[in-house]
Amino acid sequence: MERADERLLTLLRVGRIQAPEPLAATDILIADGRIAALGRDLAIPTGWPVEVIEARDLIAVPAFIDQHVHVTGGGGEGGCATRCPAISAAEIAVMGIGTVVGVLGTDGISRSPADLLAKVRGLKAEGIAAYMYTGSYRVPPPTLTGDVQRDLAWIPEVIGLGELAISDHRSSQPSHHEIARLVSEARVGGMLAGKRGICHFHVGDGQRGLEPLRRLLAETEIPAEQVIPTHVNRHRTLLEEAADYALAFEASVDVTAFDEVGEEDISAFDAVARLLDRGVPVTRLTMSSDCNGSLPEFDAQGGYIGMRVARNTALIADWQRLVNEAVLPIDQALGLIGANVARVLGLEAHKGHLAVGFDADITLIDDDLQPQQTFVAGKRLYARDLSP
Missing domain, CATH: 3.20.20.140 (Metal-dependent hydrolases)
Known part of the structure; x- marks a missing residue:
């Protein structure tokens, strides 16, 4: 059962998106496990249940x-x-x-x-x-x-x-x-x-x-x-x-x-x-x-x-x-x-690309191409621990 305080939307703000082709967008809005929108500086209405994840130093690619x-x-x-x-x-x-x-x-x-x-x-x-x-x-x-x-x-x-x-x-x-x-x-x-x-x-x-x-x-x-x-x-x-x-x-x-x-x-x-x-x-x-x-x-x-x-x-x-x-x-x-x-x-209709309507399966990589965070159906399953 979903907790009452769990955010229903996730907004990823990244440095670059390879979808796998390069996109002009740098924001990915996730809703119900899928990509709901791609854009720059997406604005979310006040009061909407959204979690914003700042990852401006990372590149988003299809998981x-x-x-x-x-x-x-x-x-x-x-x-x-x-x-x-x-x-x-x-x-x-x-x-x-x-x-x-x-x-x-x-x-x-x-x-x-x-x-x-x-x-x-x-x-x-x-x-x-x-x-x-x-x-x-x-x-x-x-x-x-x-x-x-x-x-x-x-x-x-x-x-x-x-x-x-x-x-x-x-x-x-x-x-x-x-x-x-x-x-x-x-x-x-x-x-x-x-x-x-x-x-x-x-x-x-x-x-x-x-x-x-x-x-x-x-x-x-x-x-x-x-x-x-x-x-x-x-x-x-x-x-x-x-x-x-x-x-x-x-x-x-x-x-x-x-x-x-x-x-x-x-x-x-x-x-x-x-x-x-x-x-x-x-x-x-x-x-x-x-x-x-x-x-x-x-x-x-x-x-x-x-x-x-x-x-x-x-x-x-x-x-x-x-x-x-x-x-x-x-x-x-x-x-x-x-x-x-x-x-x-036979999964190409919903996996392998970052596009509106596709599964929100997203890997965030650094400039060395090393995975730093992994999202599947919009849920973050892995985030590298950067603590000293």
């Missing part, structure tokens, strides 16, 4: 969107003792992230879509905009209702199917027909629910690479916007294939911001730079963290050696580096973790 988060924790490849921990709302908001999409990975047994839904709803209760994919690496995928279409149609938080694993020794080695059927199920389920019904594909380091998705788009009527492969920067051969795939099918690809780049992995910064050099339009590129998932190591026979837990810090660091090293101007770079992601997920 970041992370489309690949193991919110319940990933892992388990080395047994129950290797399950990764769940993520907290604070860990999300402190990085300027306002929206996450939860995924199950290898372990769809001890962790279930029901666990994932419960965590997503918990994050929502704490203020994060949270969604989920039904399914996991496995085919047939575990679901909430027993059917992919029904999950999409009846569960509001379910916006797609994933992360289905291909070209990986941990996948179910799905056939072309199985992949085509599942993608079409997600597509129709999404249509029935007014959602995109995206299929989010985990791509391993197997030799087949993106061939299953190339064949899907070449041999069926499925549009390229229905699928997005992630982890395409596992190694250079896969990244080059991802560039060819994006250009041939006018498709989107997602790079992972690895927090520790190994001998084969390519950083998200280098991957984006390379894809741009290959001529892939920036609007077809997205970045995600894979945070709280496992980063397992296997020997040549596929035996488990060890594991690290992924974090979301590299996502923001690589994004900052793209701007600071002039690979992309800030408005285009914001698309990689904002507008482009919103479009891929």
